[in-house]
Amino acid sequence: MDTQDLTRLLHVKNNTKIVMLVADGLGGLPVEPGGPTELEAAATPNLDALAARGVSGLSIPIKPGITPGSGPGHLGLFGYDPLKYVIGRGVLEATGIGFHVGPDDVALRCNFCTLDDQGRITDRRAGRIPTEESAPLANMLNDKVKIPGIDVFVEPVKEHRFAVVFRAKGLGAAVDDTDPQKTGVPPLAPAAHDEPSRKTAKIAQEFYNQAVKLLAGQPKANGLTMRGFAVKPHIPTYEEVYGLQAAAIAVYPMYKGLAKLVGMEIIGTPATLEEEIDVLAGAWNDYDFFFVHFKYTDSRGEDGDFAAKVKMIEQFDAIVPRVTALKPDVLVVTGDHSTPAALAGHSWHPVPTLLVADHCRPDGCTTFGEKAAICGGLGQFEAVHLMPLALANAGRLEKFGA
């Protein structure tokens, strides 16, 4: 039995509202010995007040030492064991551009590449062709490639990258990448490892043949490679495992896609955090659970810009009163992983997390930050435990056993 087997068994319904505010890449590191992290450096009067009222801790996204991508990071926050529900690269890519991957789909990531007149790769990324040139080519393939009995979707992504989805019953995804990882040789033929995947490989080969004819004459993008063949894992919904009607509010397609994978409804089309909170307020009566995603803490961390990440955290802090004004029964503030500016990338460090509810057991924390959270009442815990804690604090879990 894992934790979701328990929540599936024990959840009950009531009228409470749970809000999970996720500041992407929230956790950080000092940039000088003895210095503060980004969160500690930021002026966060509202988050500090929540820390004083609530209970704090440090969330381990996957396991100690493991740095998560956005996919596993969010699955963990949503309470799904990220080592059990592994989302393949192709599905993540399609999800990231807002494509709704279904149960009969095999999704893959493709690169445009440049071929010489012998069909050998001369540039694996087609000269990093700009999106405004590559997107029309992807759309053209989407219109023109026809494979009998199969729905083929070709979606632009960015520069040389695009996504392809084959839709038909019974397709496998155990197909090797066709990118030979070097130039001077042609792309590999798609090689399959089982019977359902041989069907996919045959479709992929046919797709390749048609595409190369359609791209003939293109100066840069006259070939393509295929990687990360994947099907969507079966993921039970929030309704099934928690009994929650859940809504997701996000600006970026990737996070909308991840939320959709667990059965959340994507609401609104906000472009800013302020607009996200508008959407939250507007839908307040319609859902039990709200996932609100704030991207820019991660973006500025990825840029390696400590001061800019501090500023994003302060923007995030500023909207807190609008959320608390809605009087959620349970408010969780966390991140899907750390993105320290010092590393200019995701990291393995635990993420400061707080939970505020009438019956949380407050600790001694009076500020929200990495060092303060070490002695918080939630301790250090794997992220998958956050949803059961939220449910419990919402009075939505019955006793286990008599």
Added chain:
Amino acid sequence: MDTQDLTRLLHVKNNTKIVMLVADGLGGLPVEPGGPTELEAAATPNLDALAARGVSGLSIPIKPGITPGSGPGHLGLFGYDPLKYVIGRGVLEATGIGFHVGPDDVALRCNFCTLDDQGRITDRRAGRIPTEESAPLANMLNDKVKIPGIDVFVEPVKEHRFAVVFRAKGLGAAVDDTDPQKTGVPPLAPAAHDEPSRKTAKIAQEFYNQAVKLLAGQPKANGLTMRGFAVKPHIPTYEEVYGLQAAAIAVYPMYKGLAKLVGMEIIGTPATLEEEIDVLAGAWNDYDFFFVHFKYTDSRGEDGDFAAKVKMIEQFDAIVPRVTALKPDVLVVTGDHSTPAALAGHSWHPVPTLLVADHCRPDGCTTFGEKAAICGGLGQFEAVHLMPLALANAGRLEKFGA
């Protein structure tokens, strides 16, 4: 998927150096109410400085409340789930005396015993015969017992104890102990539980028959019992699961043997901790990872001698500057378990642990000790997570998922 499945998938190679300093049985207990533990009582300026620079925590060797032997304790530190990789007693005994147990070996622990003229045991430990008398008898058996098609190794251990290894293809180890656990009856016949083990039981019976003839006339050690039949579990190497070229530096055969089980190379023949650090410095360019084992913290704990253990911890502290002078990218200081002098034996208490690296997230700890580590940034964690943390801090793990 367990943590090693992740490290196997995610590890990359670089030029970093990781050092794991293990003070055996490091953790302790106060001997008077409100008093310090051994580590807290010791003057450890160098370890305290590391605690101030790095991140501290408490390592749970196996699971809370479980007291480990040296085998599981070290496997955990090495990142191998000690509940998955169970090393049988016979293999541990042979390993402990430096015998390299191979894939075709069944190893067992034997006791010399005293038999009366009816073949009934009168003393299960042969009067605790001293090693100088028992070792020649073991060596004699090693020379004289001959079983066609089987290599038989008989190795002295200590007092009435010796080790036996049968080497041949296809031997099982599901053979019951022959020690009846009481006197007045003869040793039991070796009873097997499956076909490959019946082969082993037959060999064991033949060994017994020849040995008893060879020991006839001995005043004390004229019989023997056999216990802990075991084969070496398949354990993947450090190279396989971490991509690390690993070296082990230890004085005692047991720890060399445990390190060899996970594929570390045993380097040098140091007799003191100072000499161990000489070996470390001399091999610095040849390996990625160094396990350095210090035995005497455990020994003095086992003696129940608080003051002597304090002194050993101070000796351990004194060599720290020689290690930091080598500038390891990641330095871990820990123990395989606690050995409180108050208990004169191994215990279940979590072990003070620290990790120093450029991108560890410092905490508020300024000393190295049990009480300080409670609020350390590593929190309380199972020992198996230490290796992934070390790898992450060495930049040797890629992101999991996109």
